[in-house]
Each structure stands twice: as structure tokens, then as C-alpha cells.
Amino acid sequence: xxxxxxxxxxxSATLPRRRLTEPALxxxxxxxxxxxxxxxxxxxxxxMVFSEAFAKGVDAYWAALEDPDALSAIRLTxxxxxxxxxxxxxxxxxxxxxxxxxxxxxxxxLITLIDLPFAVSPVISGLVFVLLFGRRGWFGPWLxxxxxxxxxxxxxxxxxxxxxxxxxxxxxxxxVMEASGTEEEEAARVLGASGLQTFFRVTLPNIKWxxxxxxxxxxxxxxxxxxxxSVVSGHVRGRTNTMPLHVEILYNEYNFxxxxxxxxxxxxxxxVTLVAKAVIERRLARSLAAHxxxxxxxxx
Amino acid sequence: MGIEVxxxxxxxxxxxxxxxxxxxxxxxxxxxxxxxSGSGKTTLLRIIAGLEQAxxxxxxxxxxxxxxVNARDRGVGxxxxxxxxxxxxxxxxxxxxxxxxxxxxxxxxxAVIQEKVHKLLALVQLDYLGKxxxxxxxxxxxxxxxxxxxxxxxxxxxxxxxxxxxxxxxVRQELRRWLRxxxxxxxxxxxxxxxxxxxxxxxxxxxxxxxxxxxxxQGSPEEVxxxxxxxxxxxxxxxxxIFHGRVEDGRAFLGPLAVDSPEHAGQPPQPATGxxxxxxxxLGRADTGGGLWARIxxxxxxxxxxxxxxxxxxxxxxxxxxxxxxxxxxxxxxxERLYVTLKRVRVFLKDEKP
Amino acid sequence: xxxxxxxxxxxRITMAFTLLYLGLIVIVPLTTLPVESITMGxxxxxxxxxxxxxxxxxxxxxxxxxxxxxxxxxxxxxxxWVLVRYPFPGxxxIDALIDLPFALPTAVAxxxxxxxxxPNGWLGAPLARHxxxxxxxxxxxxxxxxxxxxxxxxxTLQPVIEELDLQVEEAATSLGANRWHxxxxxxxxxxxxxxxxxxxxxxxxAVGEYGSVVFISGNMPMRTExxxxxxxxxxxxxxxxxxxxxxxxxxxxxxxxxxxxxGLQHWTGRRLAH
Numbered sequence: 001x002x003x004x005x006x007x008x009x010x011x012s013a014t015l016p017r018r019r020l021t022e023p024a025l026x027x028x029x030x031x032x033x034x035x036x037x038x039x040x041x042x043x044x045x046x047x048m049v050f051s052e053a054f055a056k057g058v059d060a061y062w063a064a065l066e067d068p069d070a071l072s073a074i075r076l077t078x079x080x081x082x083x084x085x086x087x088x089x090x091x092x093x094x095x096x097x098x099x100x101x102x103x104x105x106x107x108x109x110l111i112t113l114i115d116l117p118f119a120v121s122p123v124i125s126g127l128v129f130v131l132l133f134g135r136r137g138w139f140g141p142w143l144x145x146x147x148x149x150x151x152x153x154x155x156x157x158x159x160x161x162x163x164x165x166x167x168x169x170x171x172x173x174x175x176v177m178e179a180s181g182t183e184e185e186e187a188a189r190v191l192g193a194s195g196l197q198t199f200f201r202v203t204l205p206n207i208k209w210x211x212x213x214x215x216x217x218x219x220x221x222x223x224x225x226x227x228x229x230s231v232v233s234g235h236v237r238g239r240t241n242t243m244p245l246h247v248e249i250l251y252n253e254y255n256f257x258x259x260x261x262x263x264x265x266x267x268x269x270x271x272v273t274l275v276a277k278a279v280i281e282r283r284l285a286r287s288l289a290a291h292x293x294x295x296x297x298x299x300x
Numbered sequence: 301m302g303i304e305v306x307x308x309x310x311x312x313x314x315x316x317x318x319x320x321x322x323x324x325x326x327x328x329x330x331x332x333x334x335x336x337s338g339s340g341k342t343t344l345l346r347i348i349a350g351l352e353q354a355x356x357x358x359x360x361x362x363x364x365x366x367x368x369v370n371a372r373d374r375g376v377g378x379x380x381x382x383x384x385x386x387x388x389x390x391x392x393x394x395x396x397x398x399x400x401x402x403x404x405x406x407x408x409x410x411a412v413i414q415e416k417v418h419k420l421l422a423l424v425q426l427d428y429l430g431k432x433x434x435x436x437x438x439x440x441x442x443x444x445x446x447x448x449x450x451x452x453x454x455x456x457x458x459x460x461x462x463x464x465x466x467x468x469x470x471v472r473q474e475l476r477r478w479l480r481x482x483x484x485x486x487x488x489x490x491x492x493x494x495x496x497x498x499x500x501x502x503x504x505x506x507x508x509x510x511x512x513x514x515x516x517x518q519g520s521p522e523e524v525x526x527x528x529x530x531x532x533x534x535x536x537x538x539x540x541x542i543f544h545g546r547v548e549d550g551r552a553f554l555g556p557l558a559v560d561s562p563e564h565a566g567q568p569p570q571p572a573t574g575x576x577x578x579x580x581x582x583l584g585r586a587d588t589g590g591g592l593w594a595r596i597x598x599x600x601x602x603x604x605x606x607x608x609x610x611x612x613x614x615x616x617x618x619x620x621x622x623x624x625x626x627x628x629x630x631x632x633x634x635x636e637r638l639y640v641t642l643k644r645v646r647v648f649l650k651d652e653k654p
Numbered sequence: 655x656x657x658x659x660x661x662x663x664x665x666r667i668t669m670a671f672t673l674l675y676l677g678l679i680v681i682v683p684l685t686t687l688p689v690e691s692i693t694m695g696x697x698x699x700x701x702x703x704x705x706x707x708x709x710x711x712x713x714x715x716x717x718x719x720x721x722x723x724x725x726x727x728x729x730x731x732x733x734x735w736v737l738v739r740y741p742f743p744g745x746x747x748i749d750a751l752i753d754l755p756f757a758l759p760t761a762v763a764x765x766x767x768x769x770x771x772x773p774n775g776w777l778g779a780p781l782a783r784h785x786x787x788x789x790x791x792x793x794x795x796x797x798x799x800x801x802x803x804x805x806x807x808x809x810t811l812q813p814v815i816e817e818l819d820l821q822v823e824e825a826a827t828s829l830g831a832n833r834w835h836x837x838x839x840x841x842x843x844x845x846x847x848x849x850x851x852x853x854x855x856x857x858x859x860a861v862g863e864y865g866s867v868v869f870i871s872g873n874m875p876m877r878t879e880x881x882x883x884x885x886x887x888x889x890x891x892x893x894x895x896x897x898x899x900x901x902x903x904x905x906x907x908x909x910x911x912x913x914x915x916x917g918l919q920h921w922t923g924r925r926l927a928h
Contacts (some may be wrong), residue, residue, distance in 0.1 A: 022833060027740050030732060030735070030736055030740070031736050031740055031742055033729075033732060034729070034732050034733045034735075034736040034737075035736075035748070037729045037732070037733065038733060038748060038751070038752075040777075041800060041801050041804060042751055042752075042754050042755075042801075042804070043751070044770065044776065044777070045763065045766045045767060045770055045801070046754065046758075046766075048766055048769065048770055048776060049762060049766050052766075052769060090671075091671070091672065091675045091676075094668040094671045094672050094675075095668070095672040095676075097664060097665075097668045098664075098665060098668040098669040098672050099672075101662050101665075102662070102665050102669075104669075110672075110676075112912075112916065113676060113680065113681070114676065114680075115912075116680055116684065116912075117680060119858065119908045119909060119911070119912040120684070120862065120905065120908060121861070121862025121863070121864065121882050121885075121901075121904055121905075121908065122760075122862065122863075122864050122865065122882070123862070123864045123882040123883075123885050123886060123901070124687070124862070124882075124885070124901045124904060124905055127687075127885060127889065127897060127898070127901050128683035128684055128686050128687060129683060130889065130894075131683075131686035131687070131690055131894070131898065132682070132683055132686055134894075136894060137686075138686065159679075162679055163679055163680065163683065166679055166680060182662060183380050183382065183384035184384045184385075184386055184387070185661075185662050186351055186371070186378075186380070186384065186661055186662070187378065187380060187384040187385075187386070187449075188386075188397065188401070189351075189370075189371045189372050189661050189662065190349060190350075190351070190371050190372065190374075190376060190377070190378040190450075191372075191397055191398035191401065191449065191450075191452075191453055192372045192373075192398055192401055192402060192453055193372065193397070193398075193401040194372070194401070195662075195663035195664050197401045198662070198663075199664075201386075201397070201401065202386055205386075205387075205388040205389075206387065206388065217756075220756075220757050223759070224757075224758070224759025224760070224761075224762075225759070226759055226760045226761040226764075226864070226865035227760065227864035227865050227882065230864075230865075230886070231886060231889065243759075244759045244760075244761040244762070244865070245761075247759075247761050247762065247765060248761055248765075251765045251869065256765075256769065259765055260765070260766075260769075263759075263761070263762040263765060263766070266758070266759045266761075266762050267758060267762055269757075269759075270754060270757035270758040270759070270762075271757075273757040274750050274751065274753055274754065274757050275750070277750070277753060277757075278746070278749075278750040287387075350661065351661045352661075371661050
């Protein structure tokens with residue numbers, strides 16, 4: 001996995017009861033250096049996005065967002081995510097079920113393969129679809145003969161987005177499904193539940209937080225992807241521009257304020273993602289802890 | 301016949317978990333599958349439930365072949381070792397689950413479900429906890445919810461995997477007695493798996509002792525305890541003193557000990573081992589013949605029986621249990637040399653290794 | 655105990671769908687790179703990879719990524735340690751903020767960092783007065799890669815520090831070790847495998863990064879042109895073979911890193927399992 005670190009940590013939300021072992025001076029010096037580093041690299045850029053977006057006032061801000069090209073970029077971004085996220089959700093559930101609930105040869109290899117898109121440069125993620133469906137690609141001539149356009153059109157953007165956001169949901173679901181084991185499903189089966197009843201009444205409630213977590217990360221990547229989409233988009237204003245591509249165009253046209261206005265919407269999305277992520281992480285930790293507790297040997 | 305298992309075998313990879321196992325459970329009987337971990341007892345239980353498929357052999361439930369019947373259609377109730385309660389459902393909904401997932405035609409009405417679940421919760425004495433979630437219950441309560449849930453679907457047989465394994469000693473005792481009474485009330489054909497010989501002997505009508513994927517012996521608790529068929533059973537059902545030696549002409553010579561062993565009379569002379577439980581040994585101050593001298597190295601007089609540990613001249617450790625009466629009569633002291641005799645010993649030939 | 659669980663249904667259908675989807679979305683597209691690279695022949699392949707401009711772009715991508723990973727390695731330990739061990743006001747907010755580089759679209763990061771470090775920017779102006787130019791230099795590339803790789807070391811180390819048994823430290827104290835000894839002899843060696851993993855993750859992510867870098871780098875051939883950008887440049891010039899070759903080289907580097915990281919995580923898992 002080389003693109004993202006999963007964050008199934010339980011402690012940090014409830015932690016600071018550990019006894020401190022460094023003298024206060026050392027402690028505060030270290031905190032100070034860490035915070036300065038984070039301020040420089042995280043906080044300042046974040047503040048600047050909004051500051052630049054409103055540099056020419058609120059009216060200019062809204063004008064940039066209400067621009068027809070901006071609106072169509074927003075629409076396309078939503079459209080692409082609305083296809084990519086559900087597709088990867090279905091894949092994630094399916095892969096999670098097969099991988100977490102069953103043992104079979106090649107299982108570890110399969111898990112590694114699912115992580116593959118994280119290891120690939122975004123640019124390459126776009127390039128491979130050009131090599132497949134471009135004018136000179138493997139299926140190019142056939143597509144041209146049948147007048148089907150994939151690359152430099154919306155289908156290409158959708159495909160590249162699915163590719164880059166592919167592992168998120170699966171890799172969140174697999175550990176959660178594994179942690180909840182198969183006993184509850186077996187119990188449901190013995191009690192007469194059908195396969196689908198078992199899934200919807202037992203499995204799904206147990207993995208819902210992991211699922212939501214994956215969906216939120218997948219969505220953030222799908223809406224924010226730039227490199228891969230940039231390669232396959234063709235950059236037709238109002239037609240094949242997603243929000244990140246629109247930001248690029250505005251920026252390259254030296255329309256900085258408008259670029260940052262659109263960027264601020266994406267930054268807002270990122271902040272919402274972070275908040276949702278933090279909330280769900282806590283839920284997830286709690287539901288895993290609850291499971292440990294119910295499963296652990298214990299007395300009356 | 302409630303359950304009949306015929307020639308069942310099962311391997312996991314290289315590991316032979318069950319090796320041609322056959323046994324049966326009469327209707328209304330409560331049978332314990334007893335054995336050390338890895339003996340195949342849980343696998344056997346899961347095969348009966350349909351949670352695992354046997355490589356070979358057949359399983360009959362209520363006299364009809366269930367070998368290829370899906371777990372959900374077998375009509376078995378299964379209580380999992382860690383209960384496998386549905387975490388996201390209340391106690392009430394856990395018990396109601398099996399009724400709610402029935403196909404529309406066979407699904408009871410809400411009123412019937414309510415009534416039935418309440419009745420079951422009353423049966424397991426948890427009616428007041430219906431709205432709680434599993435994580436809010438104690439281990440013993442979870443156990444009973446799991447049982448009520450299994451009973452809700454009116455199974456023909458009830459299977460319990462280490463039902464008391466996850467509980468502490470006191471709760472285990474109580475639940476054991478409670479389960480025995482419950483069984484006497486409802487008389488449901490039941491099989492439970494355990495590695496605790498005391499639990500098996502106390503609770504079951506019949507005990508099936510397993511070792512390395514095979515059945516060593518089956519019979520009533522008294523039978524298996526008093527007349528163990530193999531050295532393994534002898535060894536497994538409580539502590540034993542082991543004396544190595546040989547049999548010759550219907551006598552067993554076990555170190556300094558010599559006892560009659562009529563069942564091996566016709567056999568050629570060969571190595572053998574004698575097993576005697578601590579309460580089957582006697583202590584005295586005089587050499588009455590056929591015994592050995594040993595020094596008391598440890599003396600525990602605090603229980604209902606007095607536990608004496610002795611070491612003989614060859615360093616052999618011998619455990620003896622004396623009744624309180626015998627103790628007060630003898631009043632042994634630590635460090636004293638006493639004469640140990642066998643009231644009873646079982647001799648197994650060397651190839652019947654435990 | 656390995657078992658194919660026949661009680662639970664749906665293995666065949668979910669497995670079939672998983673393999674089909676994985677194959678169509680990931681495997682088939684990715685095979686285009688090796689196949690195209692092989693069919694173009696060794697000479698063409700070799701010529702592209704030894705082209706000075708390509709070599710310069712690889713050097714920049716790998717070099718800047720390495721420096722960025724080092725910086726993240728140093729500060730990542732510190733940040734992870736502070737976040738796990740020291741309570742201070744706002745700790746939870748800052749903990750959540752660590753993931754910002756994951757969540758923020760790279761194009762937004764790119765234009766923001768460029769503006770921030772431009773000669774007239776908030777940070778660029780004071781730096782420029784001291785003669786330090788960041789935007790449109792290799793230094794700018796490194797800054798962008800630090801941003802993008804920041805969460806990796808922190809997020810890999812946090813759970814490991816949380817697991818760190820305080821009793822071990824107490825035991826060391828009782829044996830007469832002071833804080834410095836405990837840090838250097840016990841804590842840091844314990845964190846080492848996870849730290850290497852975090853470093854490798856951060857490095858791997860940076861090597862392929864595009865969006866956050868293209869704006870700040872200035873894209874001058876031979877000087878500030880990263881390998882992913884060169885792929886796009888070749889593509890725009892309809893030099894498919896060139897683009898494929900550079901991409902294949904980059905992919906091989908990524909896969910080697912991926913394998914190394916998997917191995918490292920295995921190692922870490924074993925070490926922590928006692």
C-alpha cells in the first residue's frame with residue numbers, strides 16, 4: 001500500500017491518562033516544535049485558500065462559483081462521484097465478503113492487488129486508459145469505427161476516477177469484516193436466515209461504520225482527483241472539466257481569485273471529510289471495542 | 301434415534317480432525333462430547349449442525365439423512381462457545397431473530413412472536429432484560445440469551461459448544477445445575493462439547509470421550525469413570541498415579557508393587573503400565589506386602605479429603621487421597637515414611653498408550 | 655485452522671465479481687504498460703530512459719521525494735510522539751488535521767503552496783528577502799512533497815507509540831536508566847520498523863505525485879520537471895512510446911517500493927507480536 005494509511009486507531013481520542021515522563025520544559029518545547037511544523041505546512045495553507053478566495057469580496061466569490069463553466073464543473077464532479085463511489089461500494093462489499101469470510105489460496109495476493117492503485121502515480125492511472133481507449137490505443141480503432149468516445153470524454157474521466165478511488169472502501173471493509181468473525185453469520189444461518197437476510201440483518205449492521213468510513217474517503221478522492229483525470233479529460237471547458245481541472249484552468253489564466261473560490265469549495269469538502277472521518281473513527285473504535293467485549297471470556 | 305453419526309471423517313489440510321467416528325444419541329438424551337483440545341469434538345458438533353461438511357460419512361437427524369441438508373434447514377439449535385449474539389440487536393430481538401427470518405408463509409404474527417419470546421426469556425429467567433443489548437449483560441446472562449435464541453426456532457436437537465467455557469467457576473456451577481434442570485423439563489435431544497471432565501460427568505446422561513479424532517469410549521458417567529476402556533480415558537478423567545512395569549502369568553509387576561491382573565492371564569509376558577487414582581491408594585505404618593515405602597513430601601489437610609504427596613526411594617511421586625476418617629486414624633506427619641499399598645489398580649498393556 | 659466456510663453462502667458470486675471488477679478496472683489497464691514497453695523494443699526503450707531530460711526528471715522526482723521523506727521522518731516522529739503522549743488544548747483538532755493532505759485535492763494544495771511561496775506570497779516574500787527562492791525551484795518541489803507525505807509517518811507511528819508499554823519504560827527506570835537512555839535505547843529502536851515503513855510510504859507517494867507539484871515546480875526542463883509531468887508532456891506531443899516508457903520505469907520503482915513496504919509491515923507485525 002503506497003498511497004494512504006488506514007486509521008483504525010482506538011486510543012488517541014481517550015488517551016491523555018498516561019503518566020508523563022518528560023520534564024515540562026522538554027514537553028512544551030517538543031509540542032512547540034511539532035505545532036510550528038504543522039502550522040507551517042497545514043494550517044497556513046488552509047487559511048490561505050479561504051483568504052485568497054474572498055480577496056475580492058463576497059460578491060466576486062459568488063460570481064466565480066456561479067460562472068456557467070464553474071457550475072458545469074461542479075455538476076460533472078458530482079456526476080462522476082455518483083458513479084464511481086457506488087461502483088466501488090459494490091466492489092468493496094463483494095470483495096470484503098469473499099476475502100474476510102472465507103479462506104482460499106491466493107488470498108494475500110488478492111489483498112495486495114486491491115491496493116495496487118495506491119502504488120500507481122495518478123498520471124499513470126490516466127495514461128493506462130489512454131493506452132487502452134485512445135485513438136492509437138488497443139481498442140482505439142474499434143471505438144473510432146463505432147463512433148464511441150471514451151478517452152478525452154466523460155467515460156474516461158469516470159474510469160480513471162474509479163481506478164484511483166478503487167481500494168478505499170474494500171480496504172476499510174475487509175479488516176472490519178474480519179474482526180467481526182463468522183460466528184454471528186453462522187448463528188443466523190442455523191436460525192434459518194437466508195444468505196441475503198444474513199447479510200442485511202447481521203453483517204451490514206456490524207460493518208456500517210467501516211463502510212461509511214470507506215465511502216467518505218472514496219468520495220473525497222473521487223471528487224478531488226486531479227492527475228489521472230487531467231490526462232484523460234481533454235480539458236473541454238464546460239464539457240469535460242471537473243472542479244480540480246477548472247481550478248487549474250482558472251489559475252493558469254491568472255484568474256487567481258476565481259481559482260481559489262472554486263478551490264475553497266474543494267477545501268471545504270476536505271474539512272467535512274476530516275470531521276466525518278474523526279467522528280466515524282470514534283464510532284468504529286467503539287463498535288470494535290464492543291465486539292471485543294462481547295466476545296471475550298468474561299464472568300457474570 | 302435423535303442423532304446418528306456414521307463413519308464420519310474430516311481432515312483440515314494435513315490435520316486429521318475426525319477419523320471414522322460413529323455414535324448416536326437417543327431422543328431426549330443429554331450427551332457430552334469430552335476430550336482435550338484438538339480431539340475433534342467441536343468439529344464433530346459443527347458437522348452435526350451442518351456448519352462444517354464431513355469428508356466422508358453420514359449424519360442422521362431424527363432418522364432422516366441430513367448429510368447434505370443446509371445448516372438453516374436442519375432444525376438444530378446451536379449455542380456457540382462465545383455465544384455469537386447479534387451485537388446490534390436487543391436481547392428480545394436476538395431471541396426473535398429465528399422467527400423473523402422465516403419465509404413469509406411460515407412467519408408467525410407479531411403477537412405470536414412477542415408471546416413466544418417472552419415465554420422463552422421467562423424460561424431462561426431473563427424476561428426483565430429484553431431491552432438490553434448483549435454488551436450490557438454478564439457472561440452468564442449472555443449464555444442464557446444464546447440458549448433462548450437457539451430454542452426459539454423449536455429445534456429437534458440442541459447443540460452446545462463449550463457452553464460454560466467462558467464463564468468463571470462459580471457461575472459455571474450454577475448454570476450447570478440450571479441447565480440440567482432445564483433439560484429434565486424440556487427433554488430435548490442435546491449434545492454439548494466440553495474439555496472439563498467434571499462438567500461432563502456431572503451433567504450428561506452419557507459421555508463420549510474423544511482423542512485425536514477418534515472415540516475412545518462412550519457410556520454412562522459411572523461406566524467411563526469406574527471402568528475406563530483405555531489408558532487415555534483413565535488418565536483424562538482425573539488425576540492418576542502411573543506405575544511402569546510388566547505383566548507375566550496373570551500378575552502385574554509394577555516396580556516394587558505386585559498385583560493380580562487376571563485379564564492379561566493368557567497374554568505373553570510384556571511391558572505394561574498400572575494406573576491408580578489417588579483415592580485408590582492406602583497408607584499404613586507396617587509392611588503388609590505388595591506395596592512400597594515412601595516419604596511424605598507434602599500434606600494438605602484443608603479440604604474434604606486430605607491430599608498426601610509422597611516420594612519413594614527412586615524419586616517417584618505418588619499422590620494419595622485419604623478420607624477424613626482414615627486421616628484421623630493414621631494422623632501422618634510431613635516427612636514421615638509410610639507404606640503405600642494399592643486398593644485398586646488398572647493395568648494396560650504398553651501399546652495402549654494414553 | 656483453514657476452512658472454506660460452506661455455511662455462509664455467496665463465495666462464488668462475490669469472488670467472481672471481485673476478480674472480474676479487479677481485472678477490468680485495475681489489472682487489464684495496468685498490463686498495457688509492460689506490454690507496450692516490450693513491443694517497442696529494447697533500443698527505443700533504452701534510448702528514452704537514457705535521454706538526459708528523462709534522467710534529470712527521474713533524479714528530481716527521486717531526490718526531492720527522498721529529502722521530503724527524510725523531513726517527514728524527523729518531524730513525523732516528533733508529531734506522533736507529541737500527539738500520543740502529551741495532552742494539550744486542541745490536540746484532537748490537530749490530530750484530525752493531520753489527514754488534510756489526504757483529503758485536500760492535490761490541485762488545491764498545488765495552487766495554494768505556489769501562491770504561499772511565490773516571491774510576493776505570505777511566506778515567499780520574507781524568504782525572498784533572505785535570498786531564498788522556493789516557488790519554481792527544486793526546493794519548491796520538495797516543499798510540496800513534504801506536504802503530501804506528511805500524514806504517512808505520523809499515522810504509521812501513532813498506533814505503535816500507543817502500543818508502547820509504559821511498564822517497559824518503568825522497568826528501565828527501575829533498572830537505573832535515565833530518560834535519555836530510555837529514549838535512545840528503548841523507544842527509538844522499538845519505533846524503528848514502523849518509522850522505516852512510514853518513511854517508505856511517504857517516499858512512494860511522493861515519487862508519483864503530480865497535482866501538488868506541477869504548479870510550484872515551474873516545469874523547466876532539466877531543472878524542475880518531475881517525471882510524472884514529463885509523461886504528460888510526451889503525451890501532449892503524441893509521443894505515446896516515450897510516455898509509456900517513462901511511466902513503466904516509474905511503475906517499476908513504485909512496485910519495488912510496494913513490495914518493500916509489504917515486507918516491512920510484515921516485519922513490523924512480527925516484531926510487535928513479541
